[in-house]
Amino acid sequence: MPPVRPKIPTGFDHLDWIVTDDGSRTLWDRSLKESYHSGCGAVAESLVVYLSNSGVLKRLQQGLSTSVLEVGLGTCTTLLLTATLAARYQTPLDYWAVEDRLLPPELIRQLDLPRHIDGVLSENACRLPDDHCVSDSDFALLDTVLESLLRGWHADIRPDGEATSAQHQSEVERELLHIGSSISPGDHRHHSVIDLQLSDEVRLHLIAADITQLKWERLETGPSSHLLGQLDAVFYDAFSPEATPQLWSQPLLSEMYRLLRAGGTLTTYCVKSHVRKTLTGLGFDAQRLPGPVGGKREVLLAVKPD
Numbered sequence: 001m002p003p004v005r006p007k008i009p010t011g012f013d014h015l016d017w018i019v020t021d022d023g024s025r026t027l028w029d030r031s032l033k034e035s036y037h038s039g040c041g042a043v044a045e046s047l048v049v050y051l052s053n054s055g056v057l058k059r060l061q062q063g064l065s066t067s068v069l070e071v072g073l074g075t076c077t078t079l080l081l082t083a084t085l086a087a088r089y090q091t092p093l094d095y096w097a098v099e100d101r102l103l104p105p106e107l108i109r110q111l112d113l114p115r116h117i118d119g120v121l122s123e124n125a126c127r128l129p130d131d132h133c134v135s136d137s138d139f140a141l142l143d144t145v146l147e148s149l150l151r152g153w154h155a156d157i158r159p160d161g162e163a164t165s166a167q168h169q170s171e172v173e174r175e176l177l178h179i180g181s182s183i184s185p186g187d188h189r190h191h192s193v194i195d196l197q198l199s200d201e202v203r204l205h206l207i208a209a210d211i212t213q214l215k216w217e218r219l220e221t222g223p224s225s226h227l228l229g230q231l232d233a234v235f236y237d238a239f240s241p242e243a244t245p246q247l248w249s250q251p252l253l254s255e256m257y258r259l260l261r262a263g264g265t266l267t268t269y270c271v272k273s274h275v276r277k278t279l280t281g282l283g284f285d286a287q288r289l290p291g292p293v294g295g296k297r298e299v300l301l302a303v304k305p306d
C-alpha cells in the first residue's frame, strides 16, 4: 500500500500542501490531480533527478560555468537548490525557467524551502549516485538566495500578475515572447520575462508564459541565434504526459534538443516508452537510471550526442 500523505488546503485556488517523505513540502493540484514532486521527497527528487543525473551538480562542484533551462518552475525548489549550490561553489550559473502560472510569493514563502533544503542537503547527500556529496549546511545562503528571488518577484510582478515596467527584456526574450493572438482578454497568466540577479554567481531569466506558445523559430534567424546549441542541461519537469500531453510533443522536445550543446543533457522523472521513443527519434541517447530512494523506480537521462 502506498503511504497516505494528507492534503492540507493552502488557501490558494486549487492547491493543497503535501508533506513529502524527506520532510519538504510540495503542492497538489486538485484540478489536474497531480503533485509538483514525488511524495518520496521534493528536495531529494530535485537533487537526484535533476542536479545529479544531469551532470549539473558535478559541473558546479568543478567550477564550470553552467546554463540550465527548467521547464515548469513551480515551487522554485529545483531553482533554489541549484542556485544555492552554484553560490556555494562560486560557479557562474545562467538559469532559464519557463512557467505559465507563477505561484504567489506568499505561498513560496510558506514552503519554508531554506529549512527543508538545508535538512536534506545535510542528511540525504550521500544517497546521491556517484560521489557528489553535498553535506554542508547552507541555510544562510539558501535564505539569501530565496530573499533575492522573492524581492525581485515582488518588484517585478504586480498583484494582478502583470509584469511591471521594471522587467527587462533581452533580445532573445523579445523573440521568444511574440506570443500571438491565442491569449484571451482576462487571461491572468503572465506573459513576460523577469531577469533577476540572485547572487554574484546566479542569473535567473524567468519566462512567464505558456511554453507551447513560444516562438522558437524566431531564435533561428534572429540576433540571438547564437543561443541555440549552448545549454548544458534541460530540467524537464512538466506535469505528466496524461495531464499535459502538449508538453511532451515531438516539436516541443525537438526545441529542447536544439537548445542543448553537444553532450548536453535532458533529465526528467518520466520514463514512459512513448516519451523515450520521441527523444531517441530526435537523436538523444536515452537511458533509464534508478530514481531517488523510496520514489520512482526509474527516471530518465537523455544525452545529446557529441
Ligand SMILES: C[S@@+](CC[C@H](N)C(=O)[O-])C[C@H]1O[C@@H](n2cnc3c(N)ncnc32)[C@H](O)[C@@H]1O
Binding pocket: 035, 036, 037, 046, 071, 072, 073, 074, 075, 076, 077, 078, 079, 098, 099, 100, 101, 209, 210, 211, 212, 237, 238, 239, 244, 247
Ligand atoms: C511538476 S510541476 C514543476 C515543479 C517544479 N519544478 C518545482 O520544483 O516545484 C509542473 C509545472 O509546470 C507548469 N506548467 C504547466 N503547463 C505549462 C505550460 N504550458 N507552460 C509553462 N509551464 C507550464 C505548472 O504550472 C507547474 O508549475
